[in-house]
Amino acid sequence: MSELKTAAPPPFRSLFITDDTKAYLDGNSLGRLPRRTVAYLQQVIAEQWGKNLISGWNAHWLSMPARIGNKIGQLIGANPGETIVSDSTSVNLFKLARALLKKSGGRVKIISDRSNFPSDLYVLGDLGGSDRREHTDGAMDVELLDFEMCGFESMSQRVCDAIDDETALVSLSHVHYKSGFAYDIESITRAAHQRGARVLWDLSHSVGVLPMQLGAWNVDAAVGCTYKYLNGGPGAPAFLYLRSDLHSAVDNPIRGWFGAMNPFSFSVDYIPSPDIQRFLVGTPPILSLAAIEPGVDLVLEAGIEHLRERSIQLSSEFIALFTERLLALGFTIQSPLDATLRGSHVSLGHPNAWQITKDLIQRFSVIPDFRAPGTIRFGFAPIYTTRDELHRAIEAMELSIQSQSYLNFSADIQGVT
Numbered sequence: 001m002s003e004l005k006t007a008a009p010p011p012f013r014s015l016f017i018t019d020d021t022k023a024y025l026d027g028n029s030l031g032r033l034p035r036r037t038v039a040y041l042q043q044v045i046a047e048q049w050g051k052n053l054i055s056g057w058n059a060h061w062l063s064m065p066a067r068i069g070n071k072i073g074q075l076i077g078a079n080p081g082e083t084i085v086s087d088s089t090s091v092n093l094f095k096l097a098r099a100l101l102k103k104s105g106g107r108v109k110i111i112s113d114r115s116n117f118p119s120d121l122y123v124l125g126d127l128g129g130s131d132r133r134e135h136t137d138g139a140m141d142v143e144l145l146d147f148e149m150c151g152f153e154s155m156s157q158r159v160c161d162a163i164d165d166e167t168a169l170v171s172l173s174h175v176h177y178k179s180g181f182a183y184d185i186e187s188i189t190r191a192a193h194q195r196g197a198r199v200l201w202d203l204s205h206s207v208g209v210l211p212m213q214l215g216a217w218n219v220d221a222a223v224g225c226t227y228k229y230l231n232g233g234p235g236a237p238a239f240l241y242l243r244s245d246l247h248s249a250v251d252n253p254i255r256g257w258f259g260a261m262n263p264f265s266f267s268v269d270y271i272p273s274p275d276i277q278r279f280l281v282g283t284p285p286i287l288s289l290a291a292i293e294p295g296v297d298l299v300l301e302a303g304i305e306h307l308r309e310r311s312i313q314l315s316s317e318f319i320a321l322f323t324e325r326l327l328a329l330g331f332t333i334q335s336p337l338d339a340t341l342r343g344s345h346v347s348l349g350h351p352n353a354w355q356i357t358k359d360l361i362q363r364f365s366v367i368p369d370f371r372a373p374g375t376i377r378f379g380f381a382p383i384y385t386t387r388d389e390l391h392r393a394i395e396a397m398e399l400s401i402q403s404q405s406y407l408n409f410s411a412d413i414q415g416v417t
């Protein structure tokens with residue numbers, strides 16, 4: 001993309017609320033606010049809620065989870081009707097994992113990555129119960145593998161090799177929340193299916209920055225956040241994807257009225273919706289849902305292939321500058337050097353990572369985030385991140401170390417960054 005070679009900001013940046021005094025490199029945690037979201041939410045609140053009141057449900061709101069789900073479906077290569085927005089990523093992971101495991105045909109093993117996002121491990125761990133090995137009560141073994149030990153190049157193959165005839169489910173984050181490593185969804189899904197296992201992918205760190213073809217890759221199920229690269233706002237509801245042939249084959253373990261075939265029949269007998277709607281639970285949070293749509297529209301308009309190209313250029317330039325200017329200052333790289341194995345964030349390690357992060361934020365107005373025990377993450381949201389922002393981050397780290405200004409901050413880790 002030519003605008004990267006010049007220092008020009010990406011064309012969509014002006015469609016977001018920005019503050020050029022800050023270098024914001026945390027769009028992988030919380031995306032920026034699209035200008036359209038402000039106007040749209042005002043309309044939803046003032047017109048749809050304020051004036052239309054209860055009639056807003058039929059006119060606008062009942063169709064929202066599926067409509068926005070279908071737009072996200074376009075980004076992940078799903079067919080229409082396979083993606084819906086509801087609940088949080090953690091809850092969706094529980095619903096889909098439980099649903100798939102109930103149909104595991106006596107298989108007792110879940111495979112995940114020991115360094116997967118903790119919430120995913122908590123959910124999967126409880127479904128498993130690795131201390132209960134008899135399996136008489138339907139418990140599962142959770143096999144957590146230390147894939148990173150073997151190097152990024154062989155991680156996806158290690159997963160494929162670990163799948164056996166006991167494996168019920170492979171559940172991993174597509175892009176690892178710390179290292180930014182991107183698993184090979186296609187080959188792992190194929191290997192799982194060859195062994196009769198199912199896959200459930202967490203796309204939180206890849207949706208909106210990596211092109212995907214879940215349909216063509218025959219992926220069973222997936223979940224993901226909308227508040228990162230989709231810019232849906234803090235705590236925005238998550239999405240879930242389930243391949244259409246599984247809709248009537250698996251049941252939502254949380255039976256709620258919005259998952260029923262006809263919620264407004266108020267029937268005391270639960271008859272699940274025949275389609276993806278069965279994975280809804282309760283009343284959708286309409287204002288938060290509404291806030292997702294303009295951000296998703298912007299990503300669709302920018303084009304996912306185009307965004308991926310720009311993301312690779314940004315993260316590659318950052319790594320080149322790191323090698324040139326930070327390697328000798330005690331920083332290490334914790335992300336793959338090979339761009340094809342990388343999502344859209346890059347993590348650096350340093351023994352004083354917490355203090356440096358505080359210094360970057362408070363003294364230099366450079367905003368990355370910190371992940372314990374020693375990682376500073378830099379997210380490149382290609383739809384709005386500029387080259388200037390990543391140059392400022394490199395320069396700030398250099399100055400922080402050279403002037404030792406990071407020592408002005410306590411080493412006690414507190415709060416969120």
Ligand SMILES: Cc1ncc(COP(=O)(O)O)c(C=O)c1O
Nearest residue numbers: 088089090117119173177202204
């Ligand atoms: C990879 C991954 N999975 C799951 C979650 C949790 O999502 P939620 O809070 O919507 O349950 C996060 C949050 O950052 C995440 O990064």
